[in-house]
Structures are given as structure tokens and as C-alpha cells.
Amino acid sequence: MNPLLRLDDLRVTYGRVVAVKSVTLEVNEGQAVCLVGPNGAGKSSTLLAVMGAVRSRGDVLLRGTSTRGLRPEALAHLGVAMVPEGRHLFQTMSVQDNLSLGTLARRQGKRARIDERWVTELFPIIGQFASRRAGLLSGGQQQQVAIARALLSDPDLILLDEPSLGLSPVAVDAVFEVLERIRGVGVAILLVEQRAQRAIRFCERSYVLSDGEIRLEVTGGAVEDPQAVVEAYFGR
């Protein structure tokens, strides 16, 4: 059985800047995997490369098939959704319009796991503020709409780039509860987080990324050797 997603020696450069040197990792169906690491480690670049939103070398395999040359919109229609860093809602459009755009990439003829009901139940605020301009919502509310928008495409895999960024501790708890629900319906998660401990505990498998390279792989969510994580994080 092929993994849902496999990155094979992925490398991302911006001109002379090497953002990702070499990343090899796997995400299985329905599994949560996280990527932690210091600022500038190349986490966002890795996610963007998965979406085909930045040029990369190496290979990205989705269900065993290479996605070489596919564009972000094609990836979206293949069941990969992304919540980008900084949310990126369409600020001048209503919450409802933002959510409708999320449904563009729904695949026909597939039994739906996630529909509008499910999402509205998960995030009551989107019912409440449906006609409000997205730009007028608070940061936390915007994050919820951004996740809802990504979920509405009913993806097999959701990429989340720092969903807890700038949220209060209570809101962070809420985010992880939402992630739990998402995993519960069988959607695989590739999560990028600054809150390393929490993310590692949540995920079946975790990778510590530093300087564009995987320094440590942790499976099972149990951090047996916290010192090793810290070293992978900061040390050489």
C-alpha cells in the first residue's frame, strides 16, 4: 500500500537561498504528521512545495503518483487542501463567499466525509457571521474560517501552516480539538507548528526540521528523549 503522501529528497531554493535542503517524509491515510522546527527552517516552504506553489526538486508522490508539474489548483482538485500561514482569507469577500470558494475543489462522485453541516457544527461562528466581510473578523475567527474553507473541499489530506499562531491558550486548545475531529473522520493531517511538544504529542509521527533538513523523526507521539528534540531543534 502506498502512503498517501511521500516527499522524496525534496529541495526548495529561492534564487541563491536554499530553504529546504533535503526532506524525505511520509504521511499515511488518516494519519496526523507534524513538522516542527525553528524559524526559517523551511517548514512553510515544504508545505508550499507539496501544493506545487513553489518550484522544487526531488519528488512529491500523492498516492504513489508523482505530482511533478502539477499546479496548486490541480493539487486542490486531487484532494489536498491547505491552510496557509497567516490565514489568507479573501478579506473583502463575505465569510459565505470564502466558504463557497472552498467547495470549488470538491470531487464529484465520491462519498462525502465532510459537508457544510459538519463544518458549521464544528465552527458555530461561520453560521453566525456568514454575511460579514471576512476582513472584519478577529484573528481567531479568521483562523476558524480558513480551516473551514479548507475542509469544505472534503480533502484526503489537509496541510496546516501554524494554525495556532497568535492565538490565546484557550483558542489553541480549541484548534487541537478541531484537529482531533478532523483526524476522527479520516482526513490525514500534515501540520506545521511552533508549539513542538504539543504537536508531537498529538501526531502519530513527527519530524524535526532545522536548516532545511530533517534532524529527527519521532513516532508514536511519546517524546522519550526530550533532550534529543531540543538538540535537533537548535544544535548541529
Place this chain on the structure above:
Amino acid sequence: MSWVSDLVNAISLGVVYGLVAVSVGLVFGVLRQVNLAQGEVIALGAYSLWMTRGLPVAASIAICCVVCVAMSLAIQVAIFRPLRGASALTTLIVTFGLSYALEAVWLIAFGPNGEPVSMLSSLNSVVLGGSIALRWITLVEIGASGLFFTGLVLILYRSKIGMMMRATAEDFQTARLVGVRIDRVVTWAFVFGGLSAALVAVLVTVQSPLVTPSFGFNLIVIGLVGVVLGGIDRLGRATAGGFVVGFVNSLLGAVVPEQQLVFLPMLTFLFVIVILVLRPAGLFTPRGSIVERV
């Protein structure tokens, strides 16, 4: 009472430049690039009206629309696809070159003296005589453009493709991430741009029937000036800018004494510079709003 007709005339010229602005603004919205060659689309549309002068008016107009859309799409494929990601200025320079080349092509194909399009000349007859001199065409211009603008707004705000266009205009990258097929959106922007060019071609040739090689360039230059004046990064503001330039130009033309009329371009362009310096982000862009400087 002549101020009534001056005002109506000014409005009618305003909406024509509003249409020109739409055809520039739509493309700019989704691509952040300038298409000066849209003027040559208008010119070809006008020449097509001349070439089909033997046909019934409706057929002639239909052909004009097809020609404009086809040419608009050809420009997209030949120029804008290879230049994807280039800056607004780069595309401005490229399409400036293209316009110039095309203008010379019209010169070779149709000669320097211009071709008269007398298709709907009956519309030049007077609605009301006496002190208020109004021609039918002025009313048709206002009506037809009004319909076009209404239709466009409905499409943008009520249809799926419109929603995708608005999303793309606001955030190109995120639109792709949620699965908006950008190429289709861009294609539609060029289609609508072509249609508004066709409408401009029809309206302007009724009003002033002589189609010369520089027919389109003159229109697009003023139109682009309006777009930049109004605020290029929002379609509504860009259109309003086009309207204002046409309106002011027409009104100045009515106010300035006959012998001084030759200095009208000077006045118009002085006005342009003043506005650009005072409000670099555009006349209708609220002060203090963060805009991308292009």
C-alpha cells in the same frame, strides 16, 4: 439650457471611457498587468464594422464582438502567457510595442486616411431640437453602457466565475490554493475585456465614424490614464476613473472658448499630473489605505 446637453454629452463620453477602463481593469485585476494593446482590439473591432458594412447591422455587430474576443484571447496567449509574473510596467512596455506594431499593420492594411463606418448613422439624428441639442447616440451610449455595467456586476457578484474572478483579483496565490483554475479566470477576463472593447468600437464609430490607424491607441491612452487616476487595483475605482477623465474632458471642451480648444489636451494632462501627485494611489482609493504600489 445648453448646459443640459453639455452634461449629458459629458456623461456619455464618460461611460465610453468607463468601458475602456473596464477592459483594462479586468485584466489588471486578475493578473496585475497592463494591457495597452486592448486599444488595438477596439481598432480591429471598428475596422471589422467597416469590412462588414454590407451586412445587416446586427450581424455586423455580432461579428465585431467575435473579432474583438478572438483578438483579445490571441493577445493573452501570445503575450500574457509567456509574461506571467512580469511586472505591470514590463507588460505596459511590451504592449506599447505591440500597439505600435499593430497600428502600423492597420496603416498598411487600411491606409492612412481612415475608413468611414456609417452603420448606425441614423442614431446621430437629434432627439430634441431647439436649445437642448441631444442626439440619439448619446442616449444609446448611456443606455448600452449601463446595461453592460449592470450585467458585469451581476456576473461578478452572482455567478461562480465572477466569484472566482473576485477571489483571484484579491489574492492570486490563495485563489489557486483553494482550487480556482486560474487559466480559466484569466481567459474569462480577456473575454469580457474583448466584449467591452467591441461595445466601445460600436459606440465610438457611431459618434465619430472615421476609423484611422490610431483610433484605438488614442482611446486606450486616455482610458489608461483614467484607470490609473481612479485607482487601478479595484475594478470599480478604475472604471470610475475612466468615467471622470471622459467626463472632465468633455465638460472642459464645452467650457473652454473655441480658439483655446486646441489646448484641451494640455489642460486634461495637467489635471492628470495634479491628481497623480496629490493622490498617487488613485482618486477613489481612501486615504491611508494600504495599497500595493504598482
Place this chain on the structure above:
Amino acid sequence: MRPRLRLVAELAGPLSLVVVVAVAGSAMSIAQQGNAINVLVTATIVVALYVFIGNSGVWSFGQISFVAVGAFAAGLLTSPTATRQTSMPTLFKFLATTQISNTESLVLAAGLGAVFSFLAGLVLMRLSGLSAGIATFAVLEITYDVLTYWDKIGPGATTLALVPVTTSMTVGAVGCGIAIVVAFAYQHTRSCRLLRASREDPVAAQGLGISVFRHRLVAFTISGGLAGFAGALFVHELGSISTGQVYIDLTFATLAMLVVGGAGSLWGAVLGGMGLGVVDAFLSNAENGVAFGSVNVTLPNGMRVVILGVLMVVVLIIAPKGVTGSREFLERFLSKRPGRAGAGNKPGGSLAGGASVADDGSQAVPSPSRTQS
């Protein structure tokens, strides 16, 4: 040693091109000599454009205004006063009676160009990007309108004739050489280096306390002065002038030359001006009929512009930095690491740089540059 060699090459390259055109031109028939002089004068205008556009990265569609002012001032004041009073009775008194020598007229034209561009620049240099493009175009329109219809300052809509023809091959070559030397000297001043640095990232430059406005204004003024000077050479080459000759057509042709050569380097400007100038001359000959062996080929009127336009478009799409890559003469071979040419004293220039990131204002926020395809 290397840097000095590079400096020498940077100046010697363009100058030798001038000599080549002048010498080759002199060896040809009278008609072709006229074309060669025209190539030299046009290249002077392109160099004037380069001084502002190339160094600041701001596209101006207005530099031909300064050429026009220089041309009309120099032409008017050197034409015979007697004919001036009969053919232009509405002229201001001092314009009708003042007579200056041809050399004086060159200096005057340069000065007027500089003053006019300085004044315009005071207003315009705060703008950048598209607004600057439109505003400079507005200057061209205003200048054209005023020169064409205000008959107190010139011939108005009629042609100014009987201007002494003094731009010989030598004068053309020397004039073009002077412009090149000025451009060269200017691009090694501190002001110009700062301007070039600011072109890459105006916001950062401003943050470092660089007054982009001031340095742009300097470039604009020098460019205007050179343009005025070139205008005087132009009018003394033709012997007559009308406003249509210094308007959009010339703007288009000279911009095309700059773009095709490579807007970011002096070598690009000169090569583009001379190269396309020669092509242009050949094409206008062909429009009047040219013999290929026994076949006589006549291009339709306007073909010249079509070819120039298509060349401009194609070059910008394939090689956005022009045929020279916006590098100076031999820069690639004389810099220490050939692969990094342009990393040295000259910011390689993303001028008109097709898909380059720095060119795309929207990348100011540090988000990953996304592939657009």
C-alpha cells in the same frame, strides 16, 4: 588591475562603436552618410533616455519632450531672423530677434532641457511605477500640445525651416561621444550608485536614509540636459523640424532601442541605439524600394514600425534584460567570477526583468515566491 580594465572597457566599448559607425558611414554614398549621422543622433537620444530609465528603473515616456524643447529652441534661434519675422509674426519679440551661433545653440538646448526636466522632476520624481509612467507621458502630451499650438514661442503647427545644417558626421560622432562620456561619468558618482541600489528595493533604500527623490531628480535632470542637447543635434541634422517628429513615434522608436539593447547598461543603450538605428535606416530605405541584385523590393509604408515593434516585444519576452543582458561592454569576461557578473559594482538590474521577484512589487512581504505558470 581588473577593475580598472573593466572601467576602460565600459567607456571604450561604446565609444569605439561611435567611431565604427562614423568611419563606416563616411565611406558610403551621400544618402547613406545622412543615415549614419541619423544613427549617431538617435543613439545620443537613447543614451539620454538610459541615464534616467536605466539608472533609476523608472520608465519615462516623457524624455522626448526635452528633445523637442532643445530642438525647437536651437532651431528657432539659429534660423535667419528675417524669415522668422515674416513667417512667424506672432513670436515674442526676443525670440524673433535673438540670433545665436550653432555651437551656442547646442549649449542652450542642453541647458533648457536640464532646466525643464528639473522643474518637471520636482513634481514627478515622487511617483514611481505605473503612475510615473503615466505622468511622464502626460508631460510629453503637454509639451506637444503647447509647442504645436502656442505660436508665440515657435512655429506652432507649421514646420520650422531654414535651420542651418551643421551636424556633420564629425559633429554627430563627437556629440554622441560627449553624451556617452557624461553618462559614464555620471554612473560612477555616488549619487548614481545609490540610485541604482534603490532601484532594487526602494522601500529598503528609503529605510536606510537614501533620498530616492533627490537621486532620481539628479538623474532626470542630467537625462533632460542630454536630451535637449540631442534635440539640438537633431534639428541641425535635419535643417527643419515639426512637432510631430519629436512626439510618440520618436518616443516609441528610442524606447524600443533601449529595451532591445538592454536598458540597464550604457553599452546596451548604445548598442541598441546604433544596432536598431542601422536596421531602421535599412528598413526605411526598403520602404522607398531597395535593390536585391536584380529584384527591386519595396516594403509597404509602416513595415519599419511593425518590425521594430515585433522586435521589441520578442526581445522583452525572451530576454527581458535586452541583448546585452544589461551588462556593460565585456563585463562578463572582465569580472572576477564570470558566473556572477553584475554582482560587483553594478546591481545586475531587474529592470524590465520578466519574472524576477524584485520586480514584482507585491513580493515586498517576505512570503515565498510562488511559481506562476
